[in-house]
Amino acid sequence: MQDSAAAIRIVKGACPHDCPDTCALKITVENGRAIKVQGAAEHASTHGALCTKVSRYPERTYHPERILRPLKRVSGKSEAPRFEPVSWDEALDDIAARLKTIAARNPEAILPYSYAGTMGLIQGEGMAARFFNKLGASQLERTICASAGAEGLNRTYGHRLGMHLRFFAEAKLILIWGSNSIASNLHFWTYANQAKRAGAKLICIDPRKTETADKCHQHIALLPGTDGALALGLMHELIQNGWLDPAYIDEHVDGWDELRERALQWPPERVAEVCGITADEVRGLARDYGTTSPAAIRLNYGMQRVRGGGNAVRLVALLPCLTGAWRTRAGGMLLSASGWAAPFKNIAALEKPELLAGRNPRTINMSTIGDELLRESSAEFGPQVEALIVYNSNPVAVAPESPKVVKGFQREDLFTVVLEHFMTDTADLADYVLPATTQLEHLDVHTSYGHTSVLINEPAVAPVGEARPNTEFFRELARRMGFDEPCFAETDEQLARQAFTSAIDFEALREQGWQDLPLPEAPFADGGFRTTNGKAQAAGADFVPNYESRASSPELAARYPLAMISPPARNFLNSSFVNVKSLRDIEGEPLLEMHESDAAARGIADGSMVRAFNQRGSYLCKASISARARPGVVNGLGVWWRKLGAGGSNVNEVTHQGLTDMGRAPSFYDCLVEVAPA
Ligand SMILES: Nc1nc2c(c(=O)[nH]1)N[C@H]1C(S)=C(S)[C@@H](COP(=O)(O)OP(=O)(O)OC[C@H]3O[C@@H](n4cnc5c(=O)[nH]c(N)nc54)[C@H](O)[C@@H]3O)O[C@H]1N2
Ligand SMILES: Nc1nc2c(c(=O)[nH]1)N[C@H]1C(S)=C(S)[C@@H](COP(=O)(O)OP(=O)(O)OC[C@H]3O[C@@H](n4cnc5c(=O)[nH]c(N)nc54)[C@H](O)[C@@H]3O)O[C@H]1N2
Ligand SMILES: [Mo]
Numbered sequence: 001m002q003d004s005a006a007a008i009r010i011v012k013g014a015c016p017h018d019c020p021d022t023c024a025l026k027i028t029v030e031n032g033r034a035i036k037v038q039g040a041a042e043h044a045s046t047h048g049a050l051c052t053k054v055s056r057y058p059e060r061t062y063h064p065e066r067i068l069r070p071l072k073r074v075s076g077k078s079e080a081p082r083f084e085p086v087s088w089d090e091a092l093d094d095i096a097a098r099l100k101t102i103a104a105r106n107p108e109a110i111l112p113y114s115y116a117g118t119m120g121l122i123q124g125e126g127m128a129a130r131f132f133n134k135l136g137a138s139q140l141e142r143t144i145c146a147s148a149g150a151e152g153l154n155r156t157y158g159h160r161l162g163m164h165l166r167f168f169a170e171a172k173l174i175l176i177w178g179s180n181s182i183a184s185n186l187h188f189w190t191y192a193n194q195a196k197r198a199g200a201k202l203i204c205i206d207p208r209k210t211e212t213a214d215k216c217h218q219h220i221a222l223l224p225g226t227d228g229a230l231a232l233g234l235m236h237e238l239i240q241n242g243w244l245d246p247a248y249i250d251e252h253v254d255g256w257d258e259l260r261e262r263a264l265q266w267p268p269e270r271v272a273e274v275c276g277i278t279a280d281e282v283r284g285l286a287r288d289y290g291t292t293s294p295a296a297i298r299l300n301y302g303m304q305r306v307r308g309g310g311n312a313v314r315l316v317a318l319l320p321c322l323t324g325a326w327r328t329r330a331g332g333m334l335l336s337a338s339g340w341a342a343p344f345k346n347i348a349a350l351e352k353p354e355l356l357a358g359r360n361p362r363t364i365n366m367s368t369i370g371d372e373l374l375r376e377s378s379a380e381f382g383p384q385v386e387a388l389i390v391y392n393s394n395p396v397a398v399a400p401e402s403p404k405v406v407k408g409f410q411r412e413d414l415f416t417v418v419l420e421h422f423m424t425d426t427a428d429l430a431d432y433v434l435p436a437t438t439q440l441e442h443l444d445v446h447t448s449y450g451h452t453s454v455l456i457n458e459p460a461v462a463p464v465g466e467a468r469p470n471t472e473f474f475r476e477l478a479r480r481m482g483f484d485e486p487c488f489a490e491t492d493e494q495l496a497r498q499a500f501t502s503a504i505d506f507e508a509l510r511e512q513g514w515q516d517l518p519l520p521e522a523p524f525a526d527g528g529f530r531t532t533n534g535k536a537q538a539a540g541a542d543f544v545p546n547y548e549s550r551a552s553s554p555e556l557a558a559r560y561p562l563a564m565i566s567p568p569a570r571n572f573l574n575s576s577f578v579n580v581k582s583l584r585d586i587e588g589e590p591l592l593e594m595h596e597s598d599a600a601a602r603g604i605a606d607g608s609m610v611r612a613f614n615q616r617g618s619y620l621c622k623a624s625i626s627a628r629a630r631p632g633v634v635n636g637l638g639v640w641w642r643k644l645g646a647g648g649s650n651v652n653e654v655t656h657q658g659l660t661d662m663g664r665a666p667s668f669y670d671c672l673v674e675v676a677p678a
Contacts, residue, residue: 026039033460081423114393176203202218236268295320297409562674568638592636
């Protein structure tokens, strides 16, 4: 009895991944080895359930291909990658020496590159930001995922705020808009399903007939990038049929007169033409939305990865302000809940912007890293990027227009350090690859952009091999650079204790594993938006057409007539998990879903190899002739590791670096291609 009790421990964790669910984890550790990862039963939204991916966490952590030692490149950047193991000291000494030489000329030639491999506040930007602030390195604009939608919400509501997940269960109508919830937001789906069982109508608005669309009562398969037009069409119908809440608009909306004029120019027939759907679908959707209460909208980031993504989010976010759906807790909308946690976080304590000491380094946008790495020094750009420190991200796979990204990373004069678990496409192009710990091996604290708790992740097991937390890399590098401020010596626990304001009791957080934030149930029942005058802002919101579409670029569309979107494959998380064999086996191969009419017109058979191509590049994948694709749109499921895909590339071979209307984000789903048998 006593032996087994001593040998088995349960550790409280948090899922680190870039997903709105941020599950509370229960990790079973036996004799120092994690044997099981489960969802915490008592955490409301996790309710004891995990997605397939994260329940495979031990398989990822103890993967035979984990990087176990620091590696130094011994081959050229355009050759097959070869590395040899070196000690941590040797690697760190050399990296510090290289960075010092560059920084002596101009520290802005050094660039961090990171995103949300882990969303933890400690292994994310805490110690790293201190390091780069002190160095005076270029700052990275972290735009690759959500900044168009985030800016759309900021401009409309004054912050990234929305409904609470659990109240979706009480709605009578749910629009699931640009979200494949079953695949990418499973714990929201649980609430939507409860509503469905209680009689609610569920409508999915998505160019792709997703697993989620299969389970909804209705699916509206609009063309990518046309959501703004659909929202204006709904407003047109709300106005024409008197389905507005004039009192709510009067008190809580600014700029309605202007928006009203604009919406009146969008009768259902015009909307149908632009969106590639029928006028009756527009009318029916407007009737459902205008006459059902409570009506809730789950918007996700899928619909903002187009040129007009920010405006589209603004227009959808205004709908519940026009019908007064916000008056009850089960009405309104949710894109991101991250703004709820913002006042509880102490980012300045973690990142110490004062270490900049009055300097104001340039910023570089991660979404255009392909172009940025290929730029020479110039007066307007500043110094050429000479060194890149990559952590929590796999840009060679996930950034748009990979032909340019690869070319940039292949520069022999670029010094690249990558902190990773695995030899990703990015690690393959590094000068040094350093082994990083996984979530089971380090301490962290988390907030969520879906629910409203904060969570702690205690280390469950000792680091595998010579892996070190990201923080430890930056601490050790800081010491070698001669940064002697005491903040560079702080431990992960000291950092974690500073991460939140005093409203979060750290001991209580440790005790339970999470803390729910004290928040209002119906946040905008009486207005109170976080804008300067407390009103939702409607002025200026308008439909912005795609960069690439039949209407906006007819010559391009003549050569590349198919719109391509590249939403996530269900069993991967962006490019994470692609190397976990049991999950890759479920996905099979990189697929391009095509409607049978588009396939027939090109002589393409189901299961045959095809090339999706355009003026930027060409991507080899397998055709899946499927009702999941609508005519005129192909779905290239992402994001495969290039080297594990069929032709050594992935879907970003054909995407472009054009930025969104707000937030300077990529327009991954605003992309024209042609497809041909390979
Ligand atoms: N399993 C899994 N879960 C994930 C991820 C993953 O890769 N795999 N990614 C995580 C990340 S990084 C994020 S940001 C979140 C949210 O990630 P999102 O990328 O928002 O994920 P999805 O919910 O799949 O939403 C994309 C949906 O939008 C649809 N879509 C594409 N273009 C348009 C359009 O123009 N209009 C509309 N209406 N729909 C469009 C796609 O077909 C897809 O079904 O999910 C996270 N969860
Ligand atoms: N075509 C197309 N491209 C896309 C998308 C799309 O839908 N279509 N989605 C976009 C979106 S929404 C996003 S968010 C981006 C995501 O892009 P990224 O944030 O780059 O996400 P991942 O591809 O998951 O890569 C994260 C990497 O971090 C590593 N990692 C995880 N935890 C740690 C840690 O603790 N320490 C260190 N050092 N490393 C760690 C993982 O091993 C993994 O290789 O991709 C974007 N790219
Ligand atoms: Mo994302």
